[in-house]
Amino acid sequence: MEGLKGMNIATGRHCSHLFSGALVLLALFAVICLPVPAPAAQDCRFCHDEPLYRVDFNKSIHAGNGCTSCHVGITDVEKHRDGKEKPAPVDCGSCHQEIAKEYRNNFHYIQEDFQCSDCHRNIHAIRQDKDRNVKLAIIEKCTECHGNADYTTSGHGEAVLKGNQDAAACSDCHGLHNTRVFHTSLEQYPAEARDFYTQKCKRCHADSAMMTRNNLSDKMVAYYEGTYHGKVQELGYPAPVAGCGDCHTKHNILPKEDPRSSIHPDNLEANCGRCHAGFHARFLSYQAHPDYTDRDKYPALYITFLFMGALLIGTLAFFWVHTILWWRKVYWEQDRMEREGVVPPSVHATGEGLQQVERFSVKYRIMHVLLVLSFFTLVLTGFPLKYAGTEWAATLTRLWGGAHMAGLFHRGAAFLLIVGMTYVSIESLRFLFPKGEGRKGWLGRLLGPDSLFPNLKDLQDFKGMLRWFFNKGEPPKFDRWTYWEKFDFLAVFWGMFAIGGSGILLWKPEWSSYLVPGWVMNIAALVHSEEALLAALFIFTIHFFNTHFIPNKFPMDRLIFTGTYRLEELKEQRPLEYERLMAEGRLESMKRGHPSIPLKLISATFGLGSLLLGLFLTVTILWSVLFG
Amino acid sequence: MSRKNLIGLIVPAALILITALAACSKPQEAPPPWKVVDASTLRAMMASDKELPVFNTMSELECLDHRIPGTKCLSCEEVENSPNTVLPPDKDRVIVFYCESAGCYRSCRAADAAVKAGYRQVHVLEGGMPAWKQAGYSMETIERVPRGSIQSLRAQALKQMLAERKDLLLVDVRSEKSYKEGHIEGALNIPLYRFSSGYAVIPLDRTVVLVDDRGFRTFLAGSYLEMKGYRVMRLFGGMEAWQEMQAKKQ
Numbered sequence: 001m002e003g004l005k006g007m008n009i010a011t012g013r014h015c016s017h018l019f020s021g022a023l024v025l026l027a028l029f030a031v032i033c034l035p036v037p038a039p040a041a042q043d044c045r046f047c048h049d050e051p052l053y054r055v056d057f058n059k060s061i062h063a064g065n066g067c068t069s070c071h072v073g074i075t076d077v078e079k080h081r082d083g084k085e086k087p088a089p090v091d092c093g094s095c096h097q098e099i100a101k102e103y104r105n106n107f108h109y110i111q112e113d114f115q116c117s118d119c120h121r122n123i124h125a126i127r128q129d130k131d132r133n134v135k136l137a138i139i140e141k142c143t144e145c146h147g148n149a150d151y152t153t154s155g156h157g158e159a160v161l162k163g164n165q166d167a168a169a170c171s172d173c174h175g176l177h178n179t180r181v182f183h184t185s186l187e188q189y190p191a192e193a194r195d196f197y198t199q200k201c202k203r204c205h206a207d208s209a210m211m212t213r214n215n216l217s218d219k220m221v222a223y224y225e226g227t228y229h230g231k232v233q234e235l236g237y238p239a240p241v242a243g244c245g246d247c248h249t250k251h252n253i254l255p256k257e258d259p260r261s262s263i264h265p266d267n268l269e270a271n272c273g274r275c276h277a278g279f280h281a282r283f284l285s286y287q288a289h290p291d292y293t294d295r296d297k298y299p300a301l302y303i304t305f306l307f308m309g310a311l312l313i314g315t316l317a318f319f320w321v322h323t324i325l326w327w328r329k330v331y332w333e334q335d336r337m338e339r340e341g342v343v344p345p346s347v348h349a350t351g352e353g354l355q356q357v358e359r360f361s362v363k364y365r366i367m368h369v370l371l372v373l374s375f376f377t378l379v380l381t382g383f384p385l386k387y388a389g390t391e392w393a394a395t396l397t398r399l400w401g402g403a404h405m406a407g408l409f410h411r412g413a414a415f416l417l418i419v420g421m422t423y424v425s426i427e428s429l430r431f432l433f434p435k436g437e438g439r440k441g442w443l444g445r446l447l448g449p450d451s452l453f454p455n456l457k458d459l460q461d462f463k464g465m466l467r468w469f470f471n472k473g474e475p476p477k478f479d480r481w482t483y484w485e486k487f488d489f490l491a492v493f494w495g496m497f498a499i500g501g502s503g504i505l506l507w508k509p510e511w512s513s514y515l516v517p518g519w520v521m522n523i524a525a526l527v528h529s530e531e532a533l534l535a536a537l538f539i540f541t542i543h544f545f546n547t548h549f550i551p552n553k554f555p556m557d558r559l560i561f562t563g564t565y566r567l568e569e570l571k572e573q574r575p576l577e578y579e580r581l582m583a584e585g586r587l588e589s590m591k592r593g594h595p596s597i598p599l600k601l602i603s604a605t606f607g608l609g610s611l612l613l614g615l616f617l618t619v620t621i622l623w624s625v626l627f628g
Numbered sequence: 629m630s631r632k633n634l635i636g637l638i639v640p641a642a643l644i645l646i647t648a649l650a651a652c653s654k655p656q657e658a659p660p661p662w663k664v665v666d667a668s669t670l671r672a673m674m675a676s677d678k679e680l681p682v683f684n685t686m687s688e689l690e691c692l693d694h695r696i697p698g699t700k701c702l703s704c705e706e707v708e709n710s711p712n713t714v715l716p717p718d719k720d721r722v723i724v725f726y727c728e729s730a731g732c733y734r735s736c737r738a739a740d741a742a743v744k745a746g747y748r749q750v751h752v753l754e755g756g757m758p759a760w761k762q763a764g765y766s767m768e769t770i771e772r773v774p775r776g777s778i779q780s781l782r783a784q785a786l787k788q789m790l791a792e793r794k795d796l797l798l799v800d801v802r803s804e805k806s807y808k809e810g811h812i813e814g815a816l817n818i819p820l821y822r823f824s825s826g827y828a829v830i831p832l833d834r835t836v837v838l839v840d841d842r843g844f845r846t847f848l849a850g851s852y853l854e855m856k857g858y859r860v861m862r863l864f865g866g867m868e869a870w871q872e873m874q875a876k877k878q
Contacts (some may be wrong), residue, residue: 089769104761104762104764105762109761110757110758110761110762111728111729111758111844112775112847112848113693113694113767114775118774118775144777144779145777145778145779145780145847146780147779147780147781147782147785147864181730181758
C-alpha cells in the first residue's frame with residue numbers, strides 16, 4: 001500500500017508543487033463542481049489481486065465495465081481499505097432492468113431472498129459462449145438444489161440431455177427470472193398453478209412446426225380442449241378438472257408405452273384415481289384426447305360425429321327452408337290484403353267472435369314457463385362450456401359465480417326438466433289409456449285429432465302447406481295440433497333421450513362406468529354437446545319463428561302464457577277443431593273470461609324477454625360456430 | 629283464474645331467485661383481534677414514526693439475513709414466551725408484526741400473543757414480506773448467509789436413505805412444542821429461533837437432514853450449516869410431506 005501514499009484517489013487529483021497557483025485554483029474548482037470520479041479498476045486490483053479479478057474478469061462479458069459500475073458507493077479508497085467504507089449491495093437491475101422487474105415476483109426472491117449472485121456465482125468470469133448448451137446449463141444449475149431424479153427420468157429431460165433444443169428444460173415450464181410462487185409442497189395456489197403449467201404445455205405442444213420435427217402430434221392440445229377437462233380449464237375458472245400435469249404428472253412425463261409413465265395402462269387406475277373415486281375398471285377406456293374424425297382409431301365416435309352432424313344440419317336445413325317459404329307466403333299475403341284493404345275476421349271480431357276460448361290449461365302453461373326457465377338456465381350454463389374459449393363464455397361463467405356454480409345450476413335445471421318430462425310421459429300414458437277405458441281404442445287416440453303423435457293428415461297438411469307456399473292452393477285446415485307443433489313436442493322427447501340420457505351418464509361418470517365403458521362418455525359428451533346446439537338453434541330460430549315471429553303473430557303470441565284466444569282465432573287457425581267442438585257440444589265448456597291486465601303484462605314481459613334473450617343467444621352461438 | 633295464473637308464473641321465478649341468492653351468500657368469518665396493514669401503509673407509518681416498533685417474527689438467523697429496513701428481529705416464540713418483557717412497555721403503542729410468507733402464520737401467532745398480553749394497537753403486515761417485496765420496496769441485510777446448494781429429498785427417498793445410511797442425522801428445526809407433538813424418530817431438535825447458538829452440538833462428521841413444518845425454512849438454515857462446514861440436505865415439504873407419506877401407507 002506504500003505506493004498509494006501521496007495519491008488522493010478520492011478526487012483523482014495529482015498535486016504537485018510544480019503547478020502554479022492558478023492551476024491549484026482550477027483543481028479546487030474541479031473538486032467542488034465536478035462529480036467525484038470513482039476509483040479505476042487498477043486501483044481496486046491493487047488489493048483485490050486474485051486471478052479471478054486480474055485475468056478472468058477481463059475476459060468476461062462484463063469486462064467493459066469497471067469494478068465501480070457494479071460496486072458503487074466507494075468514495076475514498078483509503079477509507080475502504082481501512083474497512084470504514086463499504087460498497088453498497090450490487091444492484092444488477094440498474095442495467096438489467098427488465099430482468100429485475102420480472103425477478104421481483106420470482107419465488108426464489110420472495111421466499112428465499114435469493115440475490116443474482118446466488119445463482120450467477122461466477123459472475124466475475126461469466127462469458128458469452130454461443131455454442132453453449134443453455135438448456136443443459138439451466139438444468140445443471142437448478143438441479144444443484146432441486147432433486148433431479150424426477151426430471152432426468154422424464155422424456156423432456158432425456159431429450160435435452162441428448163441435445164434436443166426443443167425439449168423442455170426447467171425454465172421452459174417454470175420460467176427463469178420469473179419463477180412463480182407455486183410451491184408444490186404447500187399447494188397454496190393449486191388452481192393458478194394448474195392453469196399456469198397447462199398453458200406452458202400448450203405453448204409447445206400446439207406448435208405445429210415443433211411437434212412435426214419431433215415426430216409428435218400437434219393436435220393433442222386441440223383434442224384435449226374439446227373435452228370436459230379442457231373446456232372447464234379453458235374457461236379460466238379452473239374448477240378441479242385435470243390440466244396436463246394432473247394426468248401426465250409434473251416431471252415424470254413419458255410415453256404411455258413406458259411402464260414408468262403415469263398414462264401406461266397399468267398405472268391408469270391410480271392416475272385417474274387421484275381425482276375420480278369409486279369407478280369400475282372400464283372407466284379407464286375414456287379417451288382424454290379423442291379425435292372425432294379418426295375413423296380407424298375411434299370408429300364409434302366417428303359414426304356418432306357424422307350422425308349428429310347430419311342430424312343437426314338436416315333438421316335445421318329442412319326447417320329453415322320451411323320457415324323461409326312460410327314467411328315469404330305470409331308476408332306477400334299480408335301485403336296483398338293491405339293493398340286490397342282486407343282485414344282478417346279475427347282482427348275485427350265482434351259479438352260471439354270476441355269470446356275467449358281455452359287452448360292451454362293452467363297446468364300446461366305453468367309447465368311451459370318451467371320449461372322455458374330450465375331451458376334458458378341449461379343454455380346459459382352449458383353453452384359457455386361448449387364455447388369455452390370465447391370472451392362471452394368467460395363473462396357469463398363469472399356471472400354465474402364460476403364454472404362450479406354454473407355446473408350446479410345446470411344440474412338443477414336438468415333435474416327440473418327431467419321431472420317435467422316424467423310428468424309429461426305419465427300424462428301421455430293417461431291420455432292413451434284413460435281410466436275406465438284401458439287399452440281399448442288406444443290406437444285411435446294415438447292417431448286421433450287430440451294426439452300429438454303424427455298421422456297421415458299431417459303428411460297431407462305438410463303437402464298442403466307446400467302447395468300454399470308456392471301459391472298452388474289454399475292453406476290446409478288444421479285440427480287441434482299442426483304438424484310443426486307435433487314436431488316441436490316430439491323433438492323435445494327425442495332431445496330428452498339424447499341430451500338427458502347423455503347428461504345423466506356424464507353427471508356422475510364414475511357411477512356410469514358400472515353401466516357403460518369409459519369411451520361411451522366420449523360419445524355421451526359429443527351427443528350432449530351437438531344435441532344441445534341443435535335444440536338451442538331449433539328453439540331460437542324455428543320454434544320462435546313458427547310461433548311468434550311469423551308476420552301475423554309478430555312480435556309474440558301470448559297464447560301459451562294467457563291460455564286463451566278469441567273464438568274467431570280458433571275458427572281461423574284451427575277450423576277442424578272448431579267444427580269438432582261444435583259437433584261434440586264441448587265449445588261451451590271451453591269458454592273463459594278475458595285475461596286480466598296483470599297476466600297480460602307478465603306474459604308479455606316474460607315472453608318478449610325470453611324471445612330477446614333467445615335471439616341474443618342465437619347471434620352469440622352462431623358467431624362462435626362461425627368465427628369462434 | 630288470473631290469480632292462479634299469476635302464482636304459476638311468480639312461484640317458479642321466485643324459487644330460482646332464492647336458490648341463486650342462497651348459493652351466493654357465504655358465512656362470514658370473525659375478524660382477527662388485530663389490525664391488518666398493507667405494505668404501502670406500513671411504509672408510510674414507518675416514515676412518519678421513525679421509532680415505530682416493527683417486528684420481524686422469523687428466527688434471528690433469517691431476520692438478520694434479510695428484513696424490512698429499520699425493523700427489529702423478534703421471533704414469534706419469544707413473543708409467545710414472554711410478551712411483556714420483549715415488547716414495548718406502553719400497551720397503547722402501535723406495534724407491527726410481519727413474517728416471511730404471505731400466509732402470515734407466525735406474525736399472526738405473535739400478534740395473538742400480544743393481544744392476549746393486553747396490547748391494544750397490534751398490527752400485522754398483510755401479505756408479509758412477499759407483499760413488501762412485490763411492492764418494490766427495498767430490503768436490508770445485516771449478516772447474509774451465502775446460499776448453498778442444498779439438495780432436497782422427497783419423504784420416500786429420505787425414508788429409504790435412513791434405512792440404508794448410518795451417517796445421517798435428522799435435525800428438526802421446528803419449535804419445541806411442534807417437536808414434542810411428533811417428530812421423525814431419532815431427530816435432534818434445534819429450533820430455528822435459537823439455531824445460531826444451538827447448531828454447534830451437531831457433529832461435523834454426520835450428514836445433516838433438516839426438517840421443518842412445510843419445507844420453506846430449511847434452505848437458509850441448510851446454507852448456514854454449509855457455511856459452517858457441514859454436509860446438508862433437507863426434507864422436501866417438511867413434516868407435512870412426511871406425515872402425508874406415512875398416512876398414505878396406512
